[in-house]
Amino acid sequence: MSWGAYVPLAEEMPSQVVVVSAHSKTVEDEYEVESVLLEAMVAGHSLSLMDQQGGVEGIALKLRSSIDTGIRGDKADLQRRRCLFGSNTYTEKPVKGFWSFLWDAMHDLMLIILAACAFMSLAVGVSTEGWEEGCYDGAGIGFSIIIVVFVTAISDYQQSLQFRALDKEKKKIYIHVIRESQRRKVCINDLVVGDVVYLSTGDQVAADGVFISGHSLIIDESSMTGESEPQHINEQKPFLLSGTKVQDGFGLMLVTGVGMNTEWGHSMAVLGKEGDDETPLQQKLSRLALLIGLPLAVTLTLAYAMRRMMVQKALVRKLSACETMGSATYICCDKTGTLTTNQMTVVKSWIEGAIWQSNGTTPLVSFMVKQLLLESIFVNTAGDVSEGKNGELAFFGTPTETALLKFGVALGEFKSTRPKTNIIKLEPFNSVKKKMGVLVRSSSGGNLRAHWKGASEIVLGCCASAIDAAGSIVPLDDSKYSELMGVIKRFSDDSLRTLCLAFKDLPSNYVSEGPIPDKALVCVAIVGIKDPIRPGVKDAVQVCYAAGIRVLMLTGDNLNTAASIARECGILTDGDVVEGPEFRKLSSEELRRRIPRLQVMARSSPSDKHRLVMELQAMEEVVAVTGDGTNDAPALHEADVGLAMGIAGTEVAKESADIVILDDNFATIVNVAKFGRSVYINIQKFVQFQLTVNLAALVLNFVAACITGHAPLSTIQLLWINLIMDTLAALALATEPPNDDLMKLPPLGRKGNFITKYMWRNIYAQVFYQLTVLAILHYRGKDILQLKGPKYMEVLDTMIFNSFVFCQVFNEFNAREMKKLNVFRHTFNNWIFVMIVGITITVQFVLVQFLGKIANTAALDLQQWAITVLIGFFSLVVDMAAKLINRIYARLFDPKRDSLIITSFLHHIPTGAYQQV
């Protein structure tokens, strides 16, 4: 029944449910059922309530919708529905303001201890020296605390804003609805009560509703009810809950509840879900209070990488995935949609013994075969064609389906085909069976007929005959069979995805019980579908190989098609190709023996993909998996890093993934690996810098205090160096952008040490240099520098302090490159780094020259400044020398030596072991 034709009848109205909107009281604008009642019906799974309302059709009418044509869907209509039944949005938790982050940052144990120190030194200072002179130490410490608290709070606050932005992005999910007889794509937030929604495999059920029609619709309710057994939804069990997922099949649903009026909305209100995810590296390091700035550095680095990755079209759902991706040794990649564009077109076909190419000509086929094909294409499909107001056609469904539909439209009249046939049973496509079938009765009262389509060699294997050049059905004997297998091979060698279409007429006394018959079919056509390779894929694959990351193609497609595309992408070189059925027979040992040579797995099922990932992990590999379909979800979930496609990907795939690739491009995945590596390396850079500062300061003060009873660096100076300079350095080094060289190194895998021998070499060289120079200054400085006057001690200590700080400033440059000599490369690509070095130098200048009382310094003259800066500058030379000596030594003696330097101090932090939180 169409919208316009609907006139509410008074008798139809049940007495207890009349809702009249406050501002529109005309009969026409009324809905005849209350949302409370609909809610109770769905929540209680009450079939009796549903019957009272006249079943799904009755409810649709009362909601001024129709199960055939949907709602009217104009602005006013949508507005009214939202006004009465609510909109499909959820109340969000109130934003945590900056002040609460500030409050949280103050609860750091270390800072509380410092605050106590500040208070005590203030008390002691003031009581012994009076306010004027005695407040500086305490005030200095207090000031340092304030700076650290602010930096921490700002960084946490910014990160929370970023998570909000991500959350918003995550919620941009689109689905198909029928409005005004047209199929339309809308955002799930725009759904209203009364909408008729399409559901297909992998979709999220975005509102509460009731089943209208569909086939083999199976829903995974585990996220809502905790029920792990998938639920079959049909006329007898018609209730669908928001927040659940379509596991298989497809159907139509009438929306009865949206947003906060759904079951999901209620539980959201109770839980107020929040994504608080600390990465394993963070967890490990935060326990390690040795280095104060370290947790901050990790947060900053990850947050920065996350923001930059977003710009490059990768949405990071789990922070830990950044780090892990940096150590990936394998990328298991599905073909369709990742390596290829997923824009499919039928370019070749075999019909009635002839091969047709799509160079403008449509296959000329006999009337009978054409009718058969049209019925097969337009009825045996999960897709749809609809005609817009101006006669333009819109195609819906998976790319494979739409390619076939377009082929069908080119072949002949489509509008008359569908209404004439009556679908009795339908078996939707899935990746395990790799075929789809329907059982139909034509409206002309004919017999039953089964149509099948699917993976060509599988469907052909079910055929007993085929239609020959004369248009007659001939038995599929050995020679005919090998002729058709030859056609499939020819198509797939051209990288085409092949499908076989077949049918079977059933005897007039056939009773439709049990599954749709799929034996002794008649092969009608074989089609070859082109799916062009994405530009840039080949280069990206090469980058992976250069970076020591192996790329495996796991696809549901035919062996030849897969091999041919893999060759074009540069994935298949001289390695092996295996087919799902053969793979399943291999034992674990056999498989592990074969894996190192494996490059392509064809005709794989979801469980094959999953098993391969598990075997790789058992071999200590760090595995990244990419995928778009529901069939990829198990593997995505199992992987160390799961990457789902943002455009072609189903909601189920995205939910199982750690990172969503918004542009579906393989090249973006490689970029993610690059960022992952830079995250890891940036943290290493910071650790190298910080260990140097800490070791040098500690030893300097300790040794000097033991020997002379006088520590050259005062508390405030130590705080400035250890707390503030460190925090700033964390920011400077965390924001180092990745460079292409990162992808020329082998991956870290599971085994790498966090602090490498190169880092220790650099640290030792610097600490040695700094201690030597500062010790000389401390003991012999007075004579060497010919310091005189009553204040010479203060001046000397200030010079030591200033030299020390400048050593760190130059060492911040050293930290940028662990092995290369040129530490200034690309410095100006990172303006934050430059700015922070600038700030550090300025603050140091002000401290020394003007804030002597707080910093316990004496102003230096120009010459003294020059000497101290020069001492700092020499750090660069020392770093270079250490790197050079190392190179010469390595070349002269042992190119493979690797255990000379102590490898772990902070415990080993095995990189790949950071599984998802």
Ligand SMILES: Nc1ncnc2c1ncn2[C@@H]1O[C@H](COP(=O)(O)OP(=O)(O)OP(=O)(O)O)[C@@H](O)[C@H]1O
């Ligand atoms: N709608 C469909 N109906 C019938 N058969 C189909 C349909 N879509 C795909 N096929 C067949 O199933 C095979 C692909 O199966 P599957 O879904 O496992 O792979 P995929 O996810 O599309 O590919 P990849 O794993 O490379 O991303 C195709 O080769 C094709 O022959």
Ligand SMILES: [Ca+2]
């Ligand atoms: Ca896929």
